């Protein structure tokens with residue numbers, strides 16, 4: 251779709267957010283390995299949404315750390331010499347300002363892992379502290395087509411991006427999940443072809459890489475957004491940028507997790 255601006259709803263006024271002390275309002279298992287957690291706080295009514303793939307950093311302090319109240323950005327900074335939080339990144343799947351609510355979808359990849367385990371055990375009333383949101387991806391107004399690539403960690407972002415792309419824009423989405431039970435209903439006004447890839451017992455991202463590197467790109471100027479395991483993203487970037495000569499600026503490829511490493515080492 252040429253000439254139509256492609257932008258997140260709040261593209262013109264992107265700001266980074268601040269520290270939020272929220273409560274879990276609801277927990278829903280939307281698929282066998284994906285928990286949707288609704289966070290609530292009166293202040294979330296005023297959260298400045300940056301749209302598309304905006305994410306937050308969840309703060310995890312060691313149990314027993316006594317947090318000063320009110321717990322503000324300044325208070326967290328002052329606490330750093332004594333207690334340093336472990337950070338985990340999660341995408342804002344929905345923001346309902348009228349209800350002061352935000353949804354985030356958590357892949358349940360292991361009850362003994364920090365964020366995944368927390369999400370698996372979360373119940374209404376639990377406190378959750380996070381910082382954000384980050385800026386969101388905003389493909390330029392000259393975008394004629396979009397390719398979206400991701401595993402289940404990218405599914406919240408892909409879902410949010412699809413909801414915000416303009417009517418009629420040609421979009422190809424390749425999404426790798428374990429099996430059919432992990433597929434989600436995604437809504438969009440774009441002219442989207444969504445392909446679900448079922449990895450079964452194959453290692454995460456193998457199939458995504460295989461299909462992404464055999465995808466034929468439309469003519470005209472498009473944008474490629476992708477997120478998955480770090481080495482998978484590297485392989486996809488090599489294919490498009492080094493192999494096909496797609497301008498790096500037209501790609502937005504982000505490692506969302508790293509096999510065998512916690513996110514501690516990345517923050």
Ligand SMILES: Cc1cc2nc3c(=O)[nH]c(=O)nc-3n(C[C@H](O)[C@H](O)[C@H](O)COP(=O)(O)OP(=O)(O)OC[C@H]3O[C@@H](n4cnc5c(N)ncnc54)[C@H](O)[C@@H]3O)c2cc1C
Nearest residue numbers: 339340341357359364365366403507508509510511512513
């Ligand atoms: C910008 C951004 C946005 C993100 N948005 C989301 C989101 O909305 N929803 C979401 O679920 N994730 C999202 N992620 C990915 C998430 O932050 C990572 O999966 C994170 O490592 C999970 O933290 P953890 O404490 O559960 O595991 P960690 O302590 O970080 O890792 C422990 C072990 O688990 C492995 N591991 C981590 N993630 C996975 C996985 N998905 N599958 C299999 N093994 C894994 C690691 O390799 C490591 O061996 C996002 C990441 C980024 C950078």
